[in-house]
Amino acid sequence: MTIDPTLLEAAVRKVLAALPADEKPSASGDGVFDDMDAAVDAASTAAKNYRACSLAERRRFIQAIRDCMTMPENLDYMAAQAVIETGMGDVAHKYLKNKFAAENTPGVEDLETSAWSGDHGLTTVEYSAYGVIGAITPTTNPTETVICNAIGMLAAGNAVVFSPHPRAKNLSLWQVRKLNKALAAAGAPANLIVTVSDPSIENTNKMIAHPDVRMLVATGGPGIVHTVLSSGKKAIGAGAGNPPVVVDETADIAHAAKCIVDGASFDNNLPCTAEKEIIAVDSIADLLKFNLLKNGAYEITPEQAKQLESIILNAKGTGPNTAWVGKPAGEILQAIGIEPPAGVRLVVFEAAADHPFVVHELMMPVLGLVRVPDVDAAIELAVELEHGNRHTAIMHSRDVKKLTKMGREIQTTIFVKNGPSFNGIGIGGEGYSTFTIAGPTGEGLTRTRNFARTRRCVLVDDLNIR
Ligand code: NAD
Incomplete structure (x- = not known):
């Protein structure tokens, strides 16, 4: 027996139409x-x-x-x-x-x-x-x-x-x-x-x-x-974001350093909220670095950072090389011939404010540390490096006036004070979680x-x- 496909289709449609939606x-x-x-x-x-x-x-x-x-x-x-x-x-x-x-x-x-x-x-x-x-x-x-x-x-x-x-x-x-x-x-x-x-x-x-x-x-x-x-x-x-973390001379430096390593190495720096560059007041910058290293950061020289540029930046130098986004600190060090010490979580280096690793959102655990003379200069630079994304910023300070100033100047959707960046999305901080942070359209x-x-x-x- 042959079945007419048109009749069959009509019959199926009839059965489907009779079903509750x-x-x-x-x-x-x-x-x-x-x-x-x-x-x-x-x-x-x-x-x-x-x-x-x-x-x-x-x-x-x-x-x-x-x-x-x-x-x-x-x-x-x-x-x-x-x-x-x-x-x-x-x-x-x-x-x-x-x-x-x-x-x-x-x-x-x-x-x-x-x-x-x-x-x-x-x-x-x-x-x-x-x-x-x-x-x-x-x-x-x-x-x-x-x-x-x-x-x-x-x-x-x-x-x-x-x-x-x-x-x-x-x-x-x-x-x-x-x-x-x-x-x-x-x-x-x-x-x-x-x-x-x-x-x-x-x-x-x-x-x-x-x-x-x-x-x-x-x-x-x-x-x-x-x-x-x-x-x-x-x-x-x-x-996108490019969250700066500012550390001033009033901060609890040991705590700030631990928070920065925890936040910037979280999921190998993939979160749009993660610390992407450090801006430190000169008077505490050495102490901060000492504590960063104590918490699993590894410092490379500016020359070694230069070597990394051709690896982790894209061909035009305008952003990250996708192949290196979200890679662990150890692999990044190995790429420039450094045998990573056990437990390394973050790569840091002293950088100028216009260094490409500082300016661009890399989404990998490599952070430039920029020295500035005082907290006002730090806030000004943070605003510049955030590029008006109005996404996320972090500050370590005990000076309420300067924390307020930073919040007012930078206008980010998330502003974390004295904690790692992930506290801002409810991980270890108060408030609900989200992974869709709408700065450009204002829903937050x-x-x-x-x-x-x-x-x-x-x-x-x-x-x-x-
Ligand atoms: P991406 O922009 O490359 O891709 C995001 C999505 O958009 C993907 O699904 C991709 O397929 C699609 N897409 C990209 N360009 C498109 C186009 N022209 N037409 C149609 N679809 C397109 O980003 P990614 O690499 O997946 O994620 C990293 C970026 O996302 C970073 O900039 C990061 O800051 C940002 N991000 C923001 C938030 C937030 O909540 N604000 C959260 C996570 C990631």
Whole structure:
């Protein structure tokens, strides 16, 4: 017997149409689609179905994401695979970052309602979903950003299409599949989190242009932030930084040195928030260096730094050589023929303020130390080296006036005082975690409410019971 394919297709369509929307199978069932249009279509259907879910269900789905991402075997896998696939970072630190993202990213509770009641009735302003969000994630924090964005965006009632960095493709696909499985087990609509099997710039651009994608969130360098801000859509841009750390003569120098080594070596300096250059007041610079070395830093000479330039900078000398981003200090030392001492975590050297390692965001554990005559000169230089990114700055000082001055002058989204940079994203410091820090568009440390629109609901003349 031969079957007419047209009749067969019509019959299948009829069966699918009769199914409740959230039971319709996705193309692959695991959130990974071969085609960007199919991925966005599936996310659109998911977003519609998600509207029918209660807040209690939403909380359950968010908990399912947290539980899935904090399973020890998943934490182990993500940390190890990120280093293997991207060739960057530190396994133990990635483990910690993923755990923090899963546990401390705000959820549904962040959506606070405002209300007015009076003679004319009751008015509420509620946070409501955009629908489908397109999220572009970086290679430096691949899984952390997916965890953090997935929690925040779904908690706000959206579905999300991820466009991961091609260098983190396999791990990102693994993560989307895991999350879909966990969400399905928790009873969530299918395809709340989707991606494509072949992440690429072309697919990212397709996603950006798709009319059903109502909001874009880019976590990455200046290029992608500029792209989403030029899209004509609501966009959040979380871009590059070059965080300076200032140390003045009033600081607890031993503590400052430990914090700098801890912060600047964290995940081999990959975080956009990590200390990227040291600015030290001359009178304490030697003592600071002594303490940096005591805490696992290794000092190279200016000549050895020169040797490194041709290795760790790109061909034009305008930024890092990608092959060296996120590499351990020991490997970097070996590249210039230095046998690294056991436990080395950071490479430091005395640099001029215009040294390329100081000026450019390297994202590797190599920091120039620039001497300045006094704290005012330090603050001025810090502002210059931050390049107006308004991202992150760190200062070690006990002088409240100068701490205040630095905060006012540098205008960064994060300003950490007397601690390592990672305290600024909630790791060891107060406050929630995020891996999408939106300086350019002003949301700051993004949270659930940033992925929602506000909507006013007005009931006229009633429901005021005072
Ligand atoms: P990247 O800009 O190379 O890539 C980021 C993402 O954008 C990737 O998914 C990439 O595929 C995509 N992309 C880049 N250019 C594109 C284009 N022209 N069109 C379409 N897609 C494009 O950055 P990276 O190397 O992955 O990450 C490091 C950078 O991200 C650093 O500058 C770092 O400071 C920044 N960063 C910022 C934050 C933050 O929260 N502000 C967090 C992490 C990383």
